[in-house]
Amino acid sequence: MIAKPLISMLTLLGLLAATGPAAAQQGSIGPSLWQDYTSRFLDASGRIVDNANGGISHSEGQGYGLLLAFFANSPSDFEQIWSFTKTELMIRDDGLTAWKWDPGAQPHVTDVNNASDGDLLIAYALAMAGAAWEREDYLASAAALAHAILDNVVVESGGRVLLLPAAEGFDAGERTDGPVINPSYWIFESFPIMAILAPSDRWSRLQQDGLALIAQMQFGPRQLPAEWVSLARQPKPAEGFAAEFGYNAIRIPLYLLRASLEHIELAKRMLQAMTINGTPAIIDLPSGQAKERLEDPGYQFVNHILACVGEGRAVPVAARELTSQLYYPATLHLLGLAYIVEKHPSCL
Numbered sequence: 001m002i003a004k005p006l007i008s009m010l011t012l013l014g015l016l017a018a019t020g021p022a023a024a025q026q027g028s029i030g031p032s033l034w035q036d037y038t039s040r041f042l043d044a045s046g047r048i049v050d051n052a053n054g055g056i057s058h059s060e061g062q063g064y065g066l067l068l069a070f071f072a073n074s075p076s077d078f079e080q081i082w083s084f085t086k087t088e089l090m091i092r093d094d095g096l097t098a099w100k101w102d103p104g105a106q107p108h109v110t111d112v113n114n115a116s117d118g119d120l121l122i123a124y125a126l127a128m129a130g131a132a133w134e135r136e137d138y139l140a141s142a143a144a145l146a147h148a149i150l151d152n153v154v155v156e157s158g159g160r161v162l163l164l165p166a167a168e169g170f171d172a173g174e175r176t177d178g179p180v181i182n183p184s185y186w187i188f189e190s191f192p193i194m195a196i197l198a199p200s201d202r203w204s205r206l207q208q209d210g211l212a213l214i215a216q217m218q219f220g221p222r223q224l225p226a227e228w229v230s231l232a233r234q235p236k237p238a239e240g241f242a243a244e245f246g247y248n249a250i251r252i253p254l255y256l257l258r259a260s261l262e263h264i265e266l267a268k269r270m271l272q273a274m275t276i277n278g279t280p281a282i283i284d285l286p287s288g289q290a291k292e293r294l295e296d297p298g299y300q301f302v303n304h305i306l307a308c309v310g311e312g313r314a315v316p317v318a319a320r321e322l323t324s325q326l327y328y329p330a331t332l333h334l335l336g337l338a339y340i341v342e343k344h345p346s347c348l
Contacts, residue, residue, distance in 0.1 A: 025070070025071050025128075025338060025342045026070065026071065026073040026132060027071075027072075027073045028071045028337075028338040028339075028341040028342045029068060029071040029072040029334055029337065029338050029341075030072075031072070033072075033321075033322050033334065033337070034068070034069075034072035034074060034077075036321075036322045037068065037322060037330060037331075037334060038077060040325065040327075040330065041061075041065075041327050041330065041331075042065065042077065042080075042081070043057075045084055046080040046081050046082070046083050046084030046085070047061075047062070047081075047084045047088070047101065048061035048062055048064065048065040048081065048327065049061075049327065050327045050328070051325075051326060051327050052326045052327060052328065053327075054102070054104075055103060055104075056100060056101060056102045056103070057084075057100075057101045057103075058099050058100050058101065058115065058118060059085070059089055059097040059098070059099045059114065059115050059118025059119060059121075059122065060099070060115055060117055060118040060121065061118075061327065061331075062081060062084070062085040062089065062097075062118065062121075062122060063117070063118045063119075063120070063121025063122040063124075063125060064121060064331045064335075065077075065081040066078055066081050066082060066085070066121070066122060066125035066126065066129070067121055067124065067125040067128075067335075068331070068334050068335070068338070069081055069125075069129075070125055070128050070129045070132070071334075071338045075129075075133055078125075078129055082126070082138075085097070085122060086141070088101055088108065088109070089101060089109070091109065091112065092112060092114065094148055094151070094152055094167065095144055095145060095147070095148030095152075096114035096119055096145070096148050096149070096152060096153075096167060097114055097115075097118055097119050097122060097145075098111070098112045098113070098114065099111060099113060099114055099115035099118055099166070113166045113167065113168050113169065114152075114153070114166050114167050115165065115166055115185075116149065116153045116163055116164060116165055116166060116185050117165075117182075117184070117185035117187060119145060119148070119149050119153075120149065120185075120187045120190045120194070121187060121190070122145060123142045123145040123146045123149065123190070123193075123194065123197065124142075124187065124189075124190035124193055124194070126138045126139070126141050126142035126145070127139065127142040127143075127146075127193050127196075127197055128193070130142055142197055143197045143198065145197075146193075146194045146197035146198035147197070147198040149194065149198070150194070150198045150200055150202065150203075152167045153165075153166065153167055154202050154203075154206060155171060155179065156202075157171075157172060157179050157231065158231060160205075160209040160213070160231070161202050161205040161206045161209050162179055162181055162206070162209065162231065163181065163185055163186055163206060163210070164179060164181065165180070165181065165182045165185055165228075172232065175230075175238075175239075176232075176239070177230035177232045177238055177239050178230070178232060179230075179231050179232070180228055180229065180230050180231070180238045181213075181228075181229050181231060182227060182228055182229070182248060183210070183213065183214050183217065183225050183227075183229060183249070183252060184227065184248040184249050184250075184251055184252050184255070185248075186206070186210040186214075186255070187255060188207055188210065188211070188255055188256065188258075188259035188260075188263075189255070189258050189259040191203045191204070191206060191207045211263065211266075213225075213229075213231075213235065214252065214256075214266065214270075215266055216235060217229055217235050219236070219237060219243070219285045220243075220283075220284075220285035220286055220287070220288050221287070221288035222245070222273040222274070222283055222285070222288045223269075223273060224245040224249070224270065224273050224274060224283055224285060225245065225249060225252070225270075226238070226241075226243055226244065226245065226249075226285055227241065227242070227244060227245065227246040227247075227248050227249050228241040237285060243284070243285045243286055244282060244283060244284055244285055244291060245274055245282065245283040245285060246282050247282065247328065249274075250274070250280055250294065250299055250332070251332055252267075252270060253267040253268075253270050253271045253274075253302050253306075254267075254302045254305070254332060254335060254336060254339075256270075257302070257305055257306075257309070257339065258335065258339050261309065261343075264306075264309065264310065267302075267306065268306055268310065271302060271303065271306060275303070276290045276293060278300075278303070279293045279294065279295060279300065280293075280294045280299045280300060280302075280303075281293045281294060282294070294329075296324050296326065296329040297318075297319060297323050297324055297329070297333060298324035298326075298328070298329025298330050298331070298332050298333035299329050299332065300319075301319060301332065301333045301336040301337070302332075302336060304316065304319050304336070304340075304347075305336055305339065305340060305344075308340065308344055308347035309343075309344055309347075312347075313347075314347050314348065315340060315347050315348055320337065320348065322334065
């Protein structure tokens with residue numbers, strides 16, 4: 001059994017208040033926006049449905065759902081999402097979360113490996129909800145998951161502290177080009193919270209090394225990071241994956257901005273490189289050509305964030321509504337809106 005260390009609620013509340021992603025963000029997603037989101041993507045069972053991916057659910061989606069339910073100040077929806085997550089996905093012996101749940105398969109969990117971004121999102125959301133709503137059970141679960149993340153997917157290699165994408169299949173010794181990372185899995189805003197839940201200097205080193213790697217990984221004519229990167233020697237696109245700046249990587253500038261405005265120049269450089277005539281795109285790294293333009297408003301919201309914080313331009317009225325019909329861009333849209341409401345309300 002994985003021990004579930006209790007944590008001082010007052011200590012965690014103090015950290016949340018000091019670092020910013022605190023109870024102030026409750027209500028940063030309004031009721032109508034949250035209703036739009038849940039009506040499209042939240043199943044009655046508590047699972048977030050990825051409707052562009054065969055209707056499956058995954059730990060990433062459950063983590064996003066928990067985080068957005070906290071921002072929407074909806075304890076009942078939070079508990080519903082958490083109940084499904086705890087019952088259906090937290091089935092591993094190491095305390096991490098199985099990543100893939102398929103409604104059309106038996107058993108429903110079709111891949112028991114974890115995904116470290118999903119685990120981080122779940123632990124982060126549980127910590128904030130537990131502190132804000134005085135739920136010691138949420139705090140205990142958050143702490144146990146943070147310890148499991150630290151023990152199983154935060155590793156030291158080549159003088160760096162790295163976040164492996166999963167507990168199995170990516171480390172040195174498991175791949176000839178390992179360790180392999182996915183830079184979009186590094187949810188920087190969560191790391192200070194993880195450091196309280198599972199105290200270790202590896203969290204701050206993970207943050208520093210992740211930022212340095214993202215700045216360093218400039219592949220191809222557009223100088224963008226690959227979605228999957230080998231760190232066996234010098235960083236390079238990993239073997240067996242498309243050498244592209246892909247769907248996962250689209251969220252990196254948003255994560256940078258949500259973590260701190262100190263990263264705005266890096267976010268701006270990446271956004272400019274990944275944008276074709278004002279529209280984000282999937283980029284083939286060797287050629288620098290767009291493989292697919294991402295027209296959905298959810299993908300484009302980070303443009304409005306940078307226009308707001310960098311140039312003082314208000315977010316267009318139309319962009320304040322949730323028009324995305326697909327889970328992933330809708331989720332990025334709400335994360336961006338929550339950030340604007342919390343940090344830059346003058347842009348609305």
